[in-house]
Amino acid sequence: MTLPLSLGSPTATDQVWSVSQLSASVKRLIEKHGIQLWVRGEVVQCKAYSSGHWYFTLRDAGSQVRCCMFRTNTMRAGKPPADGTEVYVLGKPALYEEKSEFQLVVSRMLPTSALGRQQQELERVRALLHQDGLFDPTRKRTLPAYPSLIALVTSRDGAAVHDIVTVTRKRWPGVRLLVLGARVQGEGAVEELVRALRLVNRLRRVDLCILGRGGGAREDLAAFNTEAVCRALADVRVPTVSAVGHEVDISLTDLVADVRAATPSAAAELAVPDRRDVLRLVDDLSGRLAAGLTARTRLASARLARTADRLQAAVQVSLQRRRNQADRLAVQLDALSPLRVLGRGYAVARGLDGQVLKQKADFVTDLPFQLRVADGEVRARVE
């Protein structure tokens, strides 16, 4: 809690600020959020120092603001702009403490006319590539289902490598990532990207190639909109994924690649399967394999059972036929039996020696003999 300020003269309880404290405090207020924004204006009084830094004023009809642009950024910006050049600058509001001067620390400068030219160049390249069929949906290749070697063309120090490694390790760790480093923006980016993409074709057993970059300003996409990079990407012999822009940015490489991903992380998700899904597939195949064999054996035993049934039926038919035949024979046999003849009233006469007496001469007077009739034997004598 602060005490009320005495307005007549500072007292012992009043805090008295030094100029430096005031300046530092305002600086903190202005800079604490690190806001970055695009500002449009006209450049005047641009001074390029031998250190490489530029100092200039940006103004419009109503206001002006001091700007500084440090060497690391002016290197990419080309020549210092002439007075009166209309530009877009990307900068952070800041305070130059020594003079307590509000200023804009500029990281990127783009003449408004250049933006128009950039757009024209983009359309020219787009038309050319379209004419050559590089955007043709029929030339799109499908990504391999289970890659084991992935080439990654991107900045070695950028976030893309980290993002792709993180996602891949989580989903499909049995993979090798080969990083082909290339600058992705600024001077030399086009040449390095082309060289890296060509190098992919010299690697053996690569399954697919990811061309990656983080998000960022539209200007940063420039290399990915060049004809050279697009053609080098189209010449890559394995399926390609372009992960150059964020959701809102689309580059020409996105249109040339076989698959476009919004971010490098999304590219990794498209490039590799989730191991858990594949394990589930293997489990499913395992279950079906076992069930398949069981079904086969069940089928075989059912067939066997059917065969046994038919065999038994055949034997039974055969037995029945034999039984009928036996019955028929028995009837015939019965008809032929001498007992049947006796049954009709005939008798057989035998001598005591068992000889059948067939003729009159066999019957001598007083000869005892036996008569076989249907139900037994009778002793008799010739008279």
Place this chain on the structure above:
Amino acid sequence: MAKAGNGGPAGAPLADELARLEEIVRRLEADDVDLDAALTLFEEGVARLRSARERLAAAELKVQAVLEEAGGDIRLTDMDE
């Protein structure tokens, strides 16, 4: 070049392995395979399942930088990401 992770040291690529497994299962599920052939297919299926599981279980992600040397030779170096 060192051997590839999921490609396995000597075996077929995982994609081929799984495609063959799918074919084996489909043939077993059809009615026109005799028992001897079914048993042979089953044995092959079990071996391929084992191999697929081993491949999925093994393997540690490896990140390497590819460098083209002045003479055009390619050199791979391990990266810390």
